[in-house]
Structure formats: C-alpha cells, structure tokens
Amino acid sequence: MKYQSNRKFRIWHYIVSHSTLIIRSEKQYEDVEYPVKYDPNCTLDIELSGVEFISLPDSFDGLKIRKEENGIYRFNENTEYYVKASSCRIGVSQFDHTQDRISDSSLKYDEILMSI
Numbered sequence: 001m002k003y004q005s006n007r008k009f010r011i012w013h014y015i016v017s018h019s020t021l022i023i024r025s026e027k028q029y030e031d032v033e034y035p036v037k038y039d040p041n042c043t044l045d046i047e048l049s050g051v052e053f054i055s056l057p058d059s060f061d062g063l064k065i066r067k068e069e070n071g072i073y074r075f076n077e078n079t080e081y082y083v084k085a086s087s088c089r090i091g092v093s094q095f096d097h098t099q100d101r102i103s104d105s106s107l108k109y110d111e112i113l114m115s116i
Helices: none
Strands: 002-015 020-025 043-049 053-055 059-067 072-075 082-084 087-093 111-115
Touching: 002 043, 020 059
Parallel strands: none
Antiparallel strands: 002 020, 002 059, 020 043, 043 087, 053 082, 059 072, 072 082, 087 111
16 A cells, blocks of 8 residues: 655654654645645644654655555655554644644544555
8 A cells, every 4th residue: 555745744753652653744834935835735644653663864855655564664665764663544634833643642633544
C-alpha cells in the first residue's frame, strides 16, 4: 500500500514513552505568500504507532510512503529513509501548530485518509 503527497512535511513530534511519531504538513497562513496553495488548507498528519526505529531527515518536500514487509515504512523510495512501526495512518484536521494527538490524545482527526 502507498501514500503520496506534494506538500511539505516535517517531523513534528516523537515520544518514546508512547512509541509514536507524527510527521506533519501544516496549514498555510493567510498573511504568508506561498508558491503553491494547499487545497484544502488543512493539517495532514502521518501518525506512526508502535515505532521501533526511525531513520529520516527532519523535513520532506513532497512525500511518498510505501509499506514493506516486517513493518517497514519506506519514505520517498530512499533505502536510508524508513521507520519500523506497527501501524501508520494519515489524518486530516484543522489542528494549529500547538496541537497534536501526542500532546492531547482527546483530539480527533476530521477525516482519516488512509491506514497503511
């Protein structure tokens, strides 16, 4: 299974005690000029749970995720960029830059685009 987006993403939050990693594409701000406008203008979170290993850069200009065997999630077809985790889901929300599901587990995504 695969997921792909042309948005900019960055590592947003990781917590060892919950074994959870969030990689986020933020909403765009009205007072900032962007070369490409997001449609819809929302937050996209790649939420990986049961994380055992992370080998990623801090940000991505465009993102492709492919699930391989043994819980390996490969990023952008790069053999060095991967996360070993038990699950991955992509959530859409209107979270602002102070909110995420690691900091506040009562937050709910407006929509789950997919689970990989």
